[in-house]
Amino acid sequence: MMTDGSASDRPVIDAQKVGLTFQTADGPVHALKDVNLRVLKGDFVSFIGPSGCGKTTFLRAVAALEHPTEGRLLVNGMTPEEARKRRAYGYVFQAAGLYPWRTIAGNIRLPLEIMGFSRPEQDRRVKDVLQLVELEGFGKKYPWQLSGGMQQRASIARALAFDADILLMDEPFGALDEIVRDRLNEALLKLWARTGKTIGFVTHSIPEAVYLSTRIVVMSPRPGRITDVIESPLPRERPLDIRDSAEFIAIAHRVRDGLRAGHSYDD
Amino acid sequence: MMTDGSASDRPVIDAQKVGLTFQTADGPVHALKDVNLRVLKGDFVSFIGPSGCGKTTFLRAVAALEHPTEGRLLVNGMTPEEARKRRAYGYVFQAAGLYPWRTIAGNIRLPLEIMGFSRPEQDRRVKDVLQLVELEGFGKKYPWQLSGGMQQRASIARALAFDADILLMDEPFGALDEIVRDRLNEALLKLWARTGKTIGFVTHSIPEAVYLSTRIVVMSPRPGRITDVIESPLPRERPLDIRDSAEFIAIAHRVRDGLRAGHSYDD
């Protein structure tokens, strides 16, 4: 499949014929089959596809939260397990998953405590990311006192608070309105440009995928597999109004077609 | 405020100067203030607004899950509490909230059991709604065996399984890809046209709001309030390609402007 690197030569994520089957009471579920993908350092890869096509499962496999039953999956040349041990990942889950016994600030502080940041450094970072996700002033609230979108932003802040090389984000902006979403998209792009992180990003919004990514992976379900990988010719610098350009619309069209094809199975 | 009815004269939801304040450890939170709204039978009302502006809170107040601290809120001429006792609502929560000890089919069956449907009738309805949300074949799975989007669809199915007069849906399609979303939008419109239900619908997607609604309520936070109510001039019959019409785009524009204005506070 697509192997040509752009930013660097070392593949950060290297999936070869990866398959993952869940054994359930009423038979096996083939969540992933024959997945080949190579992500290079500094890539911004979006995953898009119908619900249930294995996007979450793939991200979880990369983060060593699931184990492929077939094929070979390497992260930074190591097993995902080893990479995890080196704290290579920041992960934003599909549901916010905040700890109810910690305040919002406490939740964001959690990874910082675990990774042994100094107290003043913790405070500084918590303040920064709270501002980034526009939650200043909510640090002292408990999760159940926040709206759904605010919880989701808090969980994004938690993943951004420490500088993981690989950021895996599972529909992080799903519960946000267009305006905030646009702003956070821009902020994420800036962060990416500044830090050169490698980002894996699941979204259902075609414009979002096109706007953010250097590469878009279109998936299709039953069994979950990759049907198309689209390289974006857009420049790295992307003002918001790039979305009205002809190039942008062309890519979006290709993604939509891929998506529709993935749905054909049940049409 | 907007009072001119279209479908019928009897207001289904009648909010007059409704305010709702949460008392928290670090001071009161004004989730709703001075909210005036009249929804007539058969209306499809969308709520749109920045995260934390009180959309969920308003929906919950209508369903008698929160109690306004100010003003008057009537549902079908009764208090929300009385309306709840008459099982007037079907509610789709922002998070799926499936019971982990029940299968998907079991979760959908739950309201049917409670409302005393006969067993064959339960089976029939479960089958129907599973098909509607494209989850045939997943009835026997447990919630944690489903992807995020599938869980959300299951929770929609649960709310549709019994015929409530008022359907309150809090970002029901947030975690779905465009294709499924379009299909479910269409299905929801058909259902609405067929049954004449009154629907309250929270979404972050401007096109979705415009496509579905007879009226769009734009809200703004701190304190949560209504800043604009937009009547849709679109016909009740709406093919998907109506979204390319000039009328549609004009409305979407107005909504976007309202939304942007709501965000101005922190720009």
Place this chain on the structure above:
Amino acid sequence: EEVTLQLKWVTQAQFAGYYVAQDQGFYEEEGLEVTIKPGGPDIAPVQVLLGGGADVMVDWMPSALAAREQGADIVNIAQPFKSSGMMLTCLKESGVTSPADFKGKTLGVWFGGNEYPFLNWMSKLGLPTDGSSEGVTVLKQGFNVDPLLQKQAACISTMTYNEYWQVIDAGISADDLVTFKYEDQGVATLEDGLYVMASKLEDPAFVDTMTKFVRASMKGWKWAEANPDAAAMIVLDNDDTGAQTEGHQKRMMGEIAKLTAGSNGALNEADYQRTVAALLGGGSDPVISKEPMGAFSHAITDKALN
């Protein structure tokens, strides 16, 4: 006629007379149907009697007289035990050779109504029991002789027929022990009498039943005295726990026979007076505060034994 007898302790040869009377059909001959309820450390027989759970009970006179003062209207109707089996058993190595050595030592005592003779003795010796250096430290002794074997106490309470032999069985020879019998110290009190509620004695039918009961019981006791081994086997048969051993019960029966010898069942008033005097003279903390009235009745034994 049905009679329920509440024992003071578990099934053992201490109560052989009643089991023999049962087993040999002496009760049956009198037309009685007797139920024997074993006791235990948590059973206060007086409570059972007053609660209506039994018609007649076996109890020690000190606790019975103390109960009377608490308002329990009970009366002694027979006294099969002539002498007391209580004693204090000390390890020789603890340095106790006479009551004068008790000062500063730890002594094990049974409570729950059995402590009166001991407290009485100590007050006679002028030893406070508050643990001060001038007096003795008192331990509430559990069910067995471990405190002595573990050397947690210098002396413990024992019965001639039971605990003393457990100490011996444990492997300590009689030579290593010093014993003080309450009988010898002049502080003996009456043990194992039969008591009923006084109000019931107004009913002639009850008096009649008790007469038969006492007569048959004494017949049992005398049979047991004459055939100690057979009596011990009868006791063993009646032990539902299956915990008693033959050797121990036979030996116990031998010792018991010494205590019941000399009693025909009737209460000896001199013994009674001696007990009362001991309990009244308890120094600062007498067991009973005033001379009891009507605490015994000869009505039953008079009829039963003539």
Place this chain on the structure above:
Amino acid sequence: MIWIVSALVFWAATLALNIRISHSRFSTTKAGRLVVPAIFGLTILVVWELLVRGLQVPSVILPPPSAIGARIAVSLPVLWGDFVQTFVKGALSGWLIGCGAAVATAIAIDRSPFLQRGLLPVGNFVAALPIVGIAPILVMWFGFDWQSKAAVVVVMVFFPVLVNTVAGLAATEAMQRDLMKTYSASYTQTLLKLRLPAAMPFIFNGLKIATTLALIGAIVAEFFGSPIRGMGFRISTEVGRLGLDMVWAEIAVAALAGSAFYGAVALIERGMTFWHPSQRRQQ
């Protein structure tokens, strides 16, 4: 007969009163929360008094509350001495040691799959040894004073706290655990920051049950040998002396001390598990 009827009437009246109070606003105030159980308790006492008198229950079987109250009033120094011996020295120290050991064991068990499969069944077994059998042995081992009582308490509270802690440590959600995995958090970090907080509602269940067990254990152990003070000593000797008023006086002290102990733990629980739904609703 009059007594019994008035007992029933009184009971019905206070029951009605309590139901009314608890449905009124007043019940949500601090005072209201005290008044309801107080009325309930008063009801029990009055009905008890009336029934004992009405049915002429001999006081050596069940004394009336008034007699118990009188006894408490004149025996305060004795009761206090017994309380210190049994509650402070025996129950409290045993509770602390036992609960600490149980939580530690639960963590050890949880930490090592080997121990989990090996120690849990054996631990269950050892901890299920009935106290009545253990008490004499422990008295034999640890002597007559409070140390053996504390040892009995340790054995008694161990099991409930262990079982609840093990259940609690397993009570985290998959996603919460996955989050920790993505941080590559160490075992200790996961334990301190996720599993113990999540286990708190369960652990406190165990701790609360243990408070009452501790008191029972300390008292019961005194039945098997003790110095001549302590609540269990007093109860067992006074039963023999038919001093039932004193027995009930001690029982009253035990109930009071035990409830206060339980209440204190429940208060700490409320502070530490405020986030759990079972606590949140009461706020």
Place this chain on the structure above:
Amino acid sequence: MRSVGPVLAVIAVIVALWYAAAVGMNAAWVRDQAARAGTEVSFLQIVPQTMAQERPVLPAPHQVAKGLWDGVTGQAITSKRSLVYHGWITLSATLLGFGIGTGLGILLAVGIIHNRAMDQSVMPWAIASQTIPILAIAPMIIVVMNSIGVSGLLPKAVISAYLSFFPVVVGMVTGLRSPDAMQLDLLRTYNAGRGQTFWKLRLPASMPYLFASLKVGIAASLVGAIVGELPTGAVAGLGARLLQGSYYGQTIQIWAALFAAAFVAAALVGIVGAVQAAVLKRMGMAR
């Protein structure tokens, strides 16, 4: 079973420690005896003697095992000397008491979460009831029940129930309150009745708490049955065996009875655990 190995390993360690402790604790007696006899004993002479005493401070494992073996297989199980016979007597009271206690506990918990008056008035008194030393009132319960003509199994079961209802109440109250706000809100939108909320939400959600409580409750129940056997005149049952052994200082008999009781308890807890696994599996909660 994967756990056989670890269990055996742990048992082996315990037995080894136990032997060591037996030597340590029983040695004093051997030395004292030698001193009383005026002889000297070496350590090597002490060791075998510590394991063959008739009333050791701590009997050696094999002595207890033999006591157990004799008690179980030494005679017909209907014999009064059979541990099986006594175990059965205790077990029947335990089960009856556990049934009563669990039922009562669940009923109380249900009442407490549904009724403010009950929550506020019963809970403090349920707590108080548990602080009453059972051994103190057990005789009174037996006496009172006896005097109204109830005897045999029931009084013991009442004491069992008295001890076992409390863990169930505490656990169930927390468990029945554990559903989160959204789960409850969902049922509110259906206007589900209290009964329906109970059956469809609170009860399933409380299962993990219930089972943790039941395990504690059944062990407490056994303790209750044993305690209840003491004041019945220690006639039969494992409690009576324990007490009798204790009267006569027969350490080995005490330990044998103790282990028999613990085996019964472990088996009961194990059964509850198996039921738990089965139920949670059926409910899809075991992953």
